Amino acid sequence: MPDDVSWLIARETPRLRRYARALVKDPTRADDLVQDALERALRKQQQVRKQASLRGWLLRIVYTVYLNGRKNRYAPPPQSIDDTVVPHPSMPARQHHHMECATVLEALDKLPAGQRDAILLVALEGLPYDEAAQVLGVEVGTLKSRLSRGREALRGLTGGAAAGVPPVRRVK
Template identity: 40%
Template sequence: MTDLTEHLPRLRRYARALTGDAHAADDLVQDTLERALSRFRLFRPGTRPEAWLLSIMHNLFISQVRQRGTRPQTTPLDEAHAMPAIRGTEGDRLALRDLDRALAQLTPEQREVLLLVSLEELTYEETARVLGIPVGTVMSRLSRARDRLREILAQQSGPGPAHLKVVK
């Protein structure tokens, strides 16, 4: 298995998406790494380490949510710690805000699948393993999440520009 530190950015990003809080995300990453190191013997050679780590993180997060008995809060994507390669424009910030609001309206199950497949670039099989669900469920949730996201974004953008009548 490779050095675990190379997986920190991905773990932090997913933890932030799950918890909605930078401090809680850092705690979740630390708990994930502690669990991975203490159970390293369970890692199966030939599998992707990031999928194994994300699976551990997901299971820890679910346990924490169950213990608290609450649903996680979401954090706007524009508050993420990632440094952009190019300075964004005001339009980019507005688009990111709209996307964040749309993601927050998805069910947690749909949001998890969408983020793992689209953002973390896991395969359907890896996503199924991480979430502990069948591949067909991953495909179904992903399809519903994409459809719902399109619908929400279309509603946010409004009916489009008004057509003006030319008066002479």
């Protein structure tokens, strides 16, 4: 049976990586986060049977490992002046869609952590409210409140529908 659990955990790795990349902007640090979380999950795989959802359990581990290491291990690397990319002002954007996505990602970074984390789990990962609340360790009502405030803040930061940005909603 442990091989079955290991296989199921391995199947969730792309989703874990996507969630980690949303939490940690640096791809290398995001991969480190996923690896640390997978190591913990494999050590504690006997707990899987107690969980309602394997994906929720794994996302909770990723989130916990991130919280434990966000001050030092998963913090963004300091930028030097040489690392800063300055866009050429005379070149127009090649694709409008990429600009919209960049605007939303930039706005997500400006949200308080609780609101950003709630939106990432519900909108990006598609978790039901009860599982997302469990991952974050909050009540469902608290999660819904954070989602509502986060969505409203995103609309304000992105200019809402006027900027062509579709409203952030739960993906089924």
